[in-house]
Amino acid sequence: MRTSTRVCSDVNSPETAISGTEAQAERAASTCLVDLDFQSANCGAYLNQFNQFDLAGIIGQPERLDVELMDVIKLSRPSGLTLYSFERPQLPFEPRGADFVFRLLDLVAYRFDDIVIDLPNIETPWHESVLRTSDEIFIVFELNVASLRQGKRLYKKIRELRGNGVSITLVANKHKRKWFGNHFSRSELEKIFKAPHIKSLVLDNALLADALNRAILPSEVDSRARFNKDLKRMFKERLDNAQR
Template sequence: MRRIEGRVPVVVVTQEFNAAAVRILVQLQVADFLVKPITTADLVRSVIRALQGPGREENSESQIYTFMPAAGGVGTTTLALQTAFQLHHSVTRGASTCVVDLNFQQGACAEYLDLEPRFDITEIENQPERLDRQLLDVMLSKHASGLCVLAAPTRPSEMRSFKTDVVVRMLDLVSAYFDNVVIDMPRTWFPWTETVLLGSNKLYIVAEMTVPCLRHTQRLIQAIYETAGKEVKPNVIVNRFEQKMFDSGIKQADVQDILGEHFVGGISNNYRLVREAVDRGVPLHDIDPNANVVNDLKKIILPEEAVATTAKSKSLFGLGRGLLKRKAG
């Protein structure tokens, strides 16, 4: 490999992943790095990326979608990952997509997809400039669908705050090579949080239908405006959303009154589906592509495709009724 280094792109397939392999591959400046077992599709996609070269099309700008929890356990990771899959497979925006898990202490993006987290942030902590395309490729976890995940092994006993330039270098590099970037933020506010929010094209706060959570969401919106200014508009997604007509408790009208223009939609409460997807390490649409959770999120993230899908369903339903009428006649 040393003889052909620099002349043709090299894709390496290896049996295991370890620190020694990382150092060797970085020195060789390989185009991509895959760990067995791999599928034929994985290998083909890797070769295509290598042949296309390191740059993206000129004038193309990465779209960054950032998800921030209003409270613990509201389902931020689930919605961030499903958003990434929808963007990756989108008819109108489908392109290379990467999920970045910035919850270094308790992140679960890789776990939810049954992937090994490979991002060793200590490798670049003191020298952010060391992170280049080759090292990034080595540290990306790759899903069978082609979706990439940049996630570090979690350290529950450590509460560490990395320098802003480390996070900025990481996000700059990811956005240079991917068309869509989905960021899963921690609940804790760090020195680099404001920078990430300002660099986002879309910011989604994930909340749930409880009074304490909605009140905290209001405070979080205010904090974002105070620190990042009006350049950032928080959009609130209420997860496990239930439209109650006659029961006591919070109703949709209450949510809209509390959140105002920031409320962009609710996600149906489908705990059984989400739990099965997490336990199996698969995206929600693998279990049920027409699930209410999947469709609710698409209406928010890809409204133009959601409308087209709904119209198609209605036309098919109308056709079915027409056939029944003709048969009855």
């Protein structure tokens, strides 16, 4: 189970004034993905991008991190998307590790219109702060008892921190095409979380394995695949609701 956190909302989208292709490029250029899983840096690994920059000097002196250095340490996709992903398992335990993360997030918020944070399911000094300040939160879980227990615990924690003042989207990942083929039905999930309208992402091992092995996005493998349609529908609904 992972938590994806959309921390900036784009209410005044420029897409109505420019063509579709230009709109996509502009939106990608104004979007940043921050991978806070320093144990494995999976966001970068899935795209076969690895940050070779030595963070040792910056983590000890996070005030050195500025706009120019942010351009040096970033990873980029051909679409224009910017990614910050670092494999440094010891970072959460370093004396100024949290200061580095908060400095990174401050600069990202300054530079980009839309920020997506991949927050791993482990407690860190910045975990609660990210949950407190996010505009949109997505809790992704799988249909097994262990993942559901973790998802329910996190959902309860966020509600205690934020009440009903934040939008939380619950996402059942890797569900089979027909709900009766899963161990839990949609109605059972709604009872577990005490929340309606739980979303789902279809299980498509072939699509995801192909994307992973080619280091491209699933939408670049087959944009018409059910998995991609599920994602598009889910995010479109959240964006439309945010703009109302």
